[in-house]
Amino acid sequence: xxxxxxxxVMKAISKSxxxxxxxxxxxxxxxxxxxxxxxxxxxxxxxxxxKVLTGVERPDSGRINFNGDEVIxxxxxxxxxxxxxxxxxxxxxxxxxxVAENILIGREPMKWGMIDWKRMNxxxxxxxxxxxxxxxVTQTLGSCSVAIQQMAAxxxxxxxxxxxxxxLDEPTSSLTVxxxxxxxxxxxxxxxxxxxxxxxxxxxxxxxxxxDRITILRNGKLVGTYNTAALPRLELITKMxxxxxxxxxxxxxxxxxxxxxxxxSAFLQAKGLGRIGSIEPFDMELHAGEVVGMAGLLGSGxxxxxxxxxxxxxxxxxxxxxxxxxxxxISPLGSINRGIALSPEDRKDEGILGELTVRENIILAMQxxxxxxxxxxxxxxxxxxxxxxxxxxxxxxxxxxxxxxLSGGNQQKVILARWLATNPRLxxLDEPTxxxxxxxxxxxxKLVLSLAExxxxxxxxxxxxxxxxxxxxxxxxxxDQKKITEYAGDVGARKIMQSIAGSEKA
Amino acid sequence: MNQKSFLGRIRDSRLFWPLVAWVFILLFDAVxxxxxxxxxxxxxPVYGSHLYGNxxxxxxxxxxxxxxxxxxxMVIATGGVDLSVGAVIAISAAMGAVLxxxxxxxxxxxxxxxxxxxxxxxLAIIILADLAAGTLCGLWNGFLVSRGKxxxxxxxxxxxxxxRGIAQLITNGQIMTIYYSPYFWFGNGxxxxxxxxxxxxxxxxxxxxxxxxxxxxxxxxxxxxxxxKSAYYSGINEKNVKLLAYAYCGFCAAIxxxxxxSYVHSADxxxxxxxxxxxxxxxxxxxxxxxxxxxxxxLASAIGAVVIWTFTVTIYSLGVPAxxxxxxxxxxxxxxxxxxxxxxxxxxxxxxxxxGSKHDTAS
Numbered sequence: 001x002x003x004x005x006x007x008x009v010m011k012a013i014s015k016s017x018x019x020x021x022x023x024x025x026x027x028x029x030x031x032x033x034x035x036x037x038x039x040x041x042x043x044x045x046x047x048x049x050x051k052v053l054t055g056v057e058r059p060d061s062g063r064i065n066f067n068g069d070e071v072i073x074x075x076x077x078x079x080x081x082x083x084x085x086x087x088x089x090x091x092x093x094x095x096x097x098x099v100a101e102n103i104l105i106g107r108e109p110m111k112w113g114m115i116d117w118k119r120m121n122x123x124x125x126x127x128x129x130x131x132x133x134x135x136x137v138t139q140t141l142g143s144c145s146v147a148i149q150q151m152a153a154x155x156x157x158x159x160x161x162x163x164x165x166x167x168l169d170e171p172t173s174s175l176t177v178x179x180x181x182x183x184x185x186x187x188x189x190x191x192x193x194x195x196x197x198x199x200x201x202x203x204x205x206x207x208x209x210x211x212d213r214i215t216i217l218r219n220g221k222l223v224g225t226y227n228t229a230a231l232p233r234l235e236l237i238t239k240m241x242x243x244x245x246x247x248x249x250x251x252x253x254x255x256x257x258x259x260x261x262x263x264x265s266a267f268l269q270a271k272g273l274g275r276i277g278s279i280e281p282f283d284m285e286l287h288a289g290e291v292v293g294m295a296g297l298l299g300s301g302x303x304x305x306x307x308x309x310x311x312x313x314x315x316x317x318x319x320x321x322x323x324x325x326x327x328x329x330i331s332p333l334g335s336i337n338r339g340i341a342l343s344p345e346d347r348k349d350e351g352i353l354g355e356l357t358v359r360e361n362i363i364l365a366m367q368x369x370x371x372x373x374x375x376x377x378x379x380x381x382x383x384x385x386x387x388x389x390x391x392x393x394x395x396x397x398x399x400x401x402x403x404x405x406l407s408g409g410n411q412q413k414v415i416l417a418r419w420l421a422t423n424p425r426l427x428x429l430d431e432p433t434x435x436x437x438x439x440x441x442x443x444x445x446k447l448v449l450s451l452a453e454x455x456x457x458x459x460x461x462x463x464x465x466x467x468x469x470x471x472x473x474x475x476x477x478x479x480d481q482k483k484i485t486e487y488a489g490d491v492g493a494r495k496i497m498q499s500i501a502g503s504e505k506a
Numbered sequence: 507m508n509q510k511s512f513l514g515r516i517r518d519s520r521l522f523w524p525l526v527a528w529v530f531i532l533l534f535d536a537v538x539x540x541x542x543x544x545x546x547x548x549x550x551p552v553y554g555s556h557l558y559g560n561x562x563x564x565x566x567x568x569x570x571x572x573x574x575x576x577x578x579x580m581v582i583a584t585g586g587v588d589l590s591v592g593a594v595i596a597i598s599a600a601m602g603a604v605l606x607x608x609x610x611x612x613x614x615x616x617x618x619x620x621x622x623x624x625x626x627x628x629l630a631i632i633i634l635a636d637l638a639a640g641t642l643c644g645l646w647n648g649f650l651v652s653r654g655k656x657x658x659x660x661x662x663x664x665x666x667x668x669x670r671g672i673a674q675l676i677t678n679g680q681i682m683t684i685y686y687s688p689y690f691w692f693g694n695g696x697x698x699x700x701x702x703x704x705x706x707x708x709x710x711x712x713x714x715x716x717x718x719x720x721x722x723x724x725x726x727x728x729x730x731x732x733x734x735k736s737a738y739y740s741g742i743n744e745k746n747v748k749l750l751a752y753a754y755c756g757f758c759a760a761i762x763x764x765x766x767x768s769y770v771h772s773a774d775x776x777x778x779x780x781x782x783x784x785x786x787x788x789x790x791x792x793x794x795x796x797x798x799x800x801x802x803x804x805l806a807s808a809i810g811a812v813v814i815w816t817f818t819v820t821i822y823s824l825g826v827p828a829x830x831x832x833x834x835x836x837x838x839x840x841x842x843x844x845x846x847x848x849x850x851x852x853x854x855x856x857x858x859x860x861x862g863s864k865h866d867t868a869s
Contacts (some may be wrong), residue, residue, distance in 0.1 A: 333779050334740040350739045353732045360725060367722045368741035375722045
């Protein structure tokens with residue numbers, strides 16, 4: 001065979017869950033020494049395909065060949081033993097252990113029946129150096145940046161076995177541009193050493209930049225596998241979402257239209273609002289019908305502002321006034337009653353309640369506002385849930401499905417529905433599009449603009465500057481837990497990047 | 507899909523597993539000792555004619571445990587645990603005994619006065635004081651957990667240890683005998699031939715169900731148990747939800763103490779409700795509520811408690827001496843834990859599914 005050898009061949013894989021067909025006759029091939037991007041909308045079946053390959057789920061039918069031999073991957077351990085290593089979207093490491101412990105846990109070097117700490121730290125340092133990372137491995141993982149944590153997870157995955165296949169599930173979703181570049185360097189290095197890498201992402205730029213081949217899934221079916229060079233961006237997106245991109249154009253129009261509804265006087269005013277250790281005192285005004293974007297790097301204070309406005313954290317200084325009246329009880333419940341909603345940054349930890357049904361998740365905040373004894377009747381609950389399932393296009397077999405069975409993007413929509421149901425005047429969205437696909441992203445951006453047109457006020461926080469620019473009428477720039485400046489109207493990405501970066505080079 | 511759903515729905519119901527366990531034990535009884543199920547009618551000089559038999563006894567004597575299990579369900583659903591329920595039973599019992607005592611337990615009084623069958627305190631006050639004492643204990647636990655941010659196991663351990671001391675302080679360190687026949691009605695009386703305690707259990711279950719399912723409290727408790735942080739971000743006051751759960755648990759334990767002291771005609775700070783917390787936790791686990799919190803069913807826990815009590819009565823009726831009971835119970839715990847483990851769940855589910863999906867694997 002002239003072609004490079006296929007490390008993994010998956011043939012006619014099918015898998016269904018209660019009420020959902022996750023994969024239907026999907027074929028997948030992975031060559032030695034290639035970076036293979038796996039793309040698709042939410043619920044397209046990417047995660048399920050990976051789970052089948054890593055032994056987390058057993059396929060209902062289909063065959064898997066690994067290195068030419070047919071294998072049945074019966075458990076994640078088995079997958080690791082034969083050389084398939086995975087770094088999952090949510091980093092599965094222990095935040096309170098050191099970097100070295102995390103990398104070598106379970107395989108600590110021993111001396112006299114006890115752990116040889118010195119050698120362990122040396123080994124871990126060396127492994128990371130192999131990835132061109134030089135840090136103190138004795139610090140706790142939690143104190144490292146997300147990027148370093150990601151690298152530690154990769155180092156661990158590589159260390160477990162002589163891995164032949166490395167799977168990276170959304171590794172870049174919380175990384176900065178610089179950190180992403182660092183990750184890509186590591187990936188290229190591994191590739192040159194003959195590693196086959198499966199790269200799952202929603203960032204299509206990154207796919208173009210690093211992937212050799214692309215496999216596209218849609219609704220649990222294979223669309224096709226293409227060479228990156230032979231697939232123009234537009235065609236890729238069309239194949240992924242199966243519909244045209246006119247929606248994006250519509251949005252630009254929407255934005256300019258909705259901008260005209262902004263009223264003169266501010267409906268919410270924050271004066272000198274601050275909290276030691278999270279955000280320095282800042283002033284802010286929000287108007288009805290306006291979308292205010294927040295730009296800044298991770299940890300610049302974006303989330304902290306959102307949490308102060310909503311009342312998750314109590315401010316040390318300053319005040320919030322709504323319609324000219326100073327707010328006394330700053331708490332989530334108080335905020336709900338005042339018509340403020342927050343869709344939090346961490347969907348899994350702060351947002352969804354996995355075991356509860358879609359219906360219960362949607363009515364939760366509304367019910368919290370109503371209190372203990374004004375319980376919504378079941379009929380009313382279904383009415384509300386079904387209304388938002390239709391409105392936001394949430395794909396679920398029924399309102400009684402536990403939310404944990406839904407894909408990430410649909411979970412995000414459920415949280416949006418939860419807050420829209422409270423009929424808020426101000427909707428704060430912290431990273432509402434993280435880890436979700438192009439189609440759903442566009443839907444959410446469009447929703448934000450149409451809400452503004454209805455006269456609602458929105459705060460839009462995102463790591464993707466492009467997205468902030470596209471949706472916001474006004475942009476607040478943050479750096480190092482401080483509000484730096486504000487831009488109104490059309491500003492270029494370049495100018496904002498410079499503000500974000502400050503004196504340093506971007 | 508639909509023809510499977512009927513069987514599936516039964517299997518998925520929270521009541522399924524504890525009911526299976528109960529039927530299993532009853533079948534065992536039927537084989538070993540067919541007279542186990544005999545129910546007769548007894549003419550009682552005090553309470554009139556009523557039913558008697560092992561099954562009646564199970565519900566009558568098991569009532570305190572069922573009540574405690576119902577309360578414990580709420581606490582465990584929030585992701586907590588209440589180790590103090592046994593001690594709260596003792597406090598509630600002591601409270602009743604002292605108030606009934608004409609001298610309020612302050613002086614040793616002659617047998618003549620004691621056996622007079624009289625008290626200076628109205629019955630309503632005695633009952634209210636019992637319930638208030640238990641609810642207060644629950645509030646204390648809830649306060650430590652929700653406001654003090656102490657881990658539930660540690661927080662309730664305080665009252666578990668101190669509670670028996672408090673009970674003895676109330677009764678001046680005596681095992682206090684109760685001589686007041688109206689009070690005995692709760693543990694010994696009958697309505698329409700069935701023990702009063704059964705009616706109390708049903709009442710508490712219905713009240714609990716209304717409280718939890720006809721208001722949003724049940725949803726909030728489950729939310730807090732599944733993910734307290736998400737619940738807080740959604741505007742739920744998790745502190746008050748926890749406080750309520752612990753207070754309700756204390757309230758249920760107080761009723762259990764009332765019935766128990768009424769049944770044995772005495773209050774003993776050291777032994778009333780001993781190890782009830784452990785049986786109650788086992789009952790809740792049998793009812794399918796996870797120790798980590800979340801979805802819960804009070805009825806399933808109640809059935810779990812019935813299973814434990816049936817098991818106990820079965821062991822006694824086999825002639826196993828009382829001191830071997832704990833060893834036998836250990837076996838029950840082991841079986842329950844094995845049955846409820848992920849592994850055996852998966853095994854059983856696979857057995858069920860294999861039958862349905864044979865044609866699928868053929869392709």
